Amino acid sequence: MSILQDIKNAVRSRSIHVSYVDVGSCNGCDIEVLACLAPRYDIEQYGIYVHNNPREADVLLVIGSVTPQWVDKLRNIWDKIPEPKVAVAIGNCPISGCVYNRRGSLINPPVSKYIPIAAQVPGCPPRPTEILSAILSVAPLIFKDYEESKS
Amino acid sequence: MKKTVDVSIPLGPVHPCWKEPVRLKCETAGERVLRTELELGYMKKGIERIMRGRPWQEVMFLAERVCGICSVVHNMVFIETMEKISDIEVPPRAAYLRVIANEVDRIASHLIANFSYCYTIEHETLAMYLLNTRETVLDNLERLTGSRINTAYMIPGGVRFDLLPEDGAVMLADLAKVEDEVRRVVRIFETGPLIALRSRGIGFMDREEAIRSHTVGPTARASGVLDSDLRLRHPTYQALGFEQVTRTEGDNFARVMVRFQEIFQSIDLVRKCIDTLPEGPIRGGGFCKAGEAAYSGEAPRGELTYYIKTDEYGRVVDIAIRTPSIMNIEACAHSMIKNATTIADVTATFISSDPCVACNER
Amino acid sequence: MKYLYEKDLRPMKYTILTSARHDEATRAIARQLGVTDAKLRMVLIRRLDMSLLENLGSRWEMGQEHADSSDRVAEELGCELFTRFIPLVDTETMQSIHSDTKTMIESGSSADDAIEWGRARIREEVLR
Numbered sequence: 001m002s003i004l005q006d007i008k009n010a011v012r013s014r015s016i017h018v019s020y021v022d023v024g025s026c027n028g029c030d031i032e033v034l035a036c037l038a039p040r041y042d043i044e045q046y047g048i049y050v051h052n053n054p055r056e057a058d059v060l061l062v063i064g065s066v067t068p069q070w071v072d073k074l075r076n077i078w079d080k081i082p083e084p085k086v087a088v089a090i091g092n093c094p095i096s097g098c099v100y101n102r103r104g105s106l107i108n109p110p111v112s113k114y115i116p117i118a119a120q121v122p123g124c125p126p127r128p129t130e131i132l133s134a135i136l137s138v139a140p141l142i143f144k145d146y147e148e149s150k151s
Numbered sequence: 152m153k154k155t156v157d158v159s160i161p162l163g164p165v166h167p168c169w170k171e172p173v174r175l176k177c178e179t180a181g182e183r184v185l186r187t188e189l190e191l192g193y194m195k196k197g198i199e200r201i202m203r204g205r206p207w208q209e210v211m212f213l214a215e216r217v218c219g220i221c222s223v224v225h226n227m228v229f230i231e232t233m234e235k236i237s238d239i240e241v242p243p244r245a246a247y248l249r250v251i252a253n254e255v256d257r258i259a260s261h262l263i264a265n266f267s268y269c270y271t272i273e274h275e276t277l278a279m280y281l282l283n284t285r286e287t288v289l290d291n292l293e294r295l296t297g298s299r300i301n302t303a304y305m306i307p308g309g310v311r312f313d314l315l316p317e318d319g320a321v322m323l324a325d326l327a328k329v330e331d332e333v334r335r336v337v338r339i340f341e342t343g344p345l346i347a348l349r350s351r352g353i354g355f356m357d358r359e360e361a362i363r364s365h366t367v368g369p370t371a372r373a374s375g376v377l378d379s380d381l382r383l384r385h386p387t388y389q390a391l392g393f394e395q396v397t398r399t400e401g402d403n404f405a406r407v408m409v410r411f412q413e414i415f416q417s418i419d420l421v422r423k424c425i426d427t428l429p430e431g432p433i434r435g436g437g438f439c440k441a442g443e444a445a446y447s448g449e450a451p452r453g454e455l456t457y458y459i460k461t462d463e464y465g466r467v468v469d470i471a472i473r474t475p476s477i478m479n480i481e482a483c484a485h486s487m488i489k490n491a492t493t494i495a496d497v498t499a500t501f502i503s504s505d506p507c508v509a510c511n512e513r
Numbered sequence: 514m515k516y517l518y519e520k521d522l523r524p525m526k527y528t529i530l531t532s533a534r535h536d537e538a539t540r541a542i543a544r545q546l547g548v549t550d551a552k553l554r555m556v557l558i559r560r561l562d563m564s565l566l567e568n569l570g571s572r573w574e575m576g577q578e579h580a581d582s583s584d585r586v587a588e589e590l591g592c593e594l595f596t597r598f599i600p601l602v603d604t605e606t607m608q609s610i611h612s613d614t615k616t617m618i619e620s621g622s623s624a625d626d627a628i629e630w631g632r633a634r635i636r637e638e639v640l641r
Contacts (some may be wrong), residue, residue, distance in 0.1 A: 028222065073518070363575060473534065481572075
């Protein structure tokens with residue numbers, strides 16, 4: 001373990017870019033992710049910057065059960081995110097399909113069929129603090145010693 | 152749709168300004184938008200299909216998951232339709248508590264709509280003020296119903312929880328704070344020269360077009376459609392002396408301002424409700440019977456209609472939901488954005504109509 | 514060339530059209546035009562975009578209520594209904610059909626025959 005790697009780890013854990021994608025939820029989790037931006041939770045004080053550009057993101061928040069349009073596109077978005085990357089499932093929908101997972105519906109959960117999911121935040125919807133703590137605890141773990149684990 | 156030019160600029164489905172996935176294909180000549188086409192299907196969960204053949208106890212929870220932002224009103228309209236079918240009376244206290252929950256939810260929904268608009272025209276300061284105010288409002292919704300988003304507060308014949316007097320006092324104090332903050336934001340919004348440049352006269356829709364595509368809610372009221380607020384026909388709101396907000400400009404600025412004015416109106420309604428809250432039980436009794444009914448209520452975005460048919464065990468045999476966003480998004484895409492002078496105004500205009508794609512597709 | 518995000522929208526549009534209220538509206542429009550439901554669905558799916566399809570029911574209702582009803586010929590043909598409320602026919606084409614029908618009535622043929630002829634032309638235009 002070099003000093004350079006230590007510096008990289010420290011920097012990475014304090015600079016996380018987040019992108020979120022809604023693959024068919026009720027909107028409740030979307031606005032809870034948005035609420036994280038509010039000065040009360042202040043996601044940016046932890047060095048997390050939320051914007052919706054997958055090409056710059058480190059963390060992808062996946063919201064919702066997978067609707068027909070997303071079956072192929074979700075993988076496309078995941079491929080566009082540069083390494084190292086991590087996907088977090090927000091809410092019950094990406095985990096199980098929640099209330100929509102019944103006979104006759106159009107959805108096709110879980111999300112882990114399409115992209116690898118590193119962490120799941122259950123709840124319908126989860127509170128902003130839970131989303132925040134999930135991002136904060138999972139991202140540094142995945143990004144730690146990324147260069148060494150790759151070789 | 153028929154193509155007129157080759158240059159087609161797609162916006163979305165993942166777009167920095169849009170909270171939900173939707174794809175807008177703008178055909179442009181230079182900067183001018185000639186026509187737009189909307190591609191949906193990103194949120195189609197088939198919720199009406201799941202609802203058929205299920206008991207109302209399950210459909211109640213599915214109904215509020217049609218849309219997370221205005222879940223209280225979906226719950227309210229579904230329950231009131233069931234009450235209309237089965238002739239269930241609501242105790243007066245419960246009717247007032249329903250209005251409180253609905254209006255608090257409306258304030259939160261309008262705040263997030265105006266937050267999105269300010270965020271889209273890149274006025275982040277105002278956006279953050281509004282988002283922070285929304286947290287205070289959601290605290291009060293949680294205080295009343297026990298949950299922030301999907302509340303399931305209403306049941307046939309009443310509501311689940313009572314409002315304690317001390318909670319009511321805290322709610323009034325909080326709402327006074329919210330009113331002050333929103334008043335300040337409105338002053339900044341009304342007088343800001345840069346905001347006016349990006350809002351006034353942009354995304355214009357006249358009254359004729361608003362009626363033709365059946366727009367509802369703040370979008371219609373900003374275009375001067377009178378008598379478009381269904382709260383005017385709701386008995387509890389009539390008792391509270393509700394009056395509709397109408398503006399005549401029909402542009403982005405008017406739509407945002409209508410929502411701001413409705414926030415103040417909702418705060419007044421909540422105040423009146425808490426002051427004149429009748430004593431009595433909060434839950435009556437009753438059984439859900441067989442029948443068929445269509446009932447409309449006023450959601451934050453406009454007229455929400457449920458057509459329900461039930462059998463004698465209280466199961467929902469057939470259901471169709473017409474949400475306000477269906478009409479508003481359609482009018483926005485095909486009449487407001489049409490002939491927009493620059494492609495930069497497309498996102499702001501789209502957001503100003505408060506699109507809720509989850510509602511639109513169900 | 515394979516477009517990056519383009520996907521066949523027809524099954525999704527069909528899903529929209531077959532939900533309860535939309536199905537009623539489609540059947541009503543098909544009755545008015547005198548074409549079969551399946552054919553009209555095909556035309557709607559080809560011509561209109563998804564949000565217009567979602568809004569079909571409300572537009573149809575508003576068309577019944579607010580479409581121009583001063584002129585009997587225009588009302589029977591659905592002049593405003595099929596151009597401005599549900600955009601299936603061009604405004605110019607509809608104008609020419611309307612004026613042709615009127616000339617037919619003025620030149621002596623019975624009103625019912627002329628309107629039937631006008632409807633046939635609208636049908637032709639819609640199915641084109």
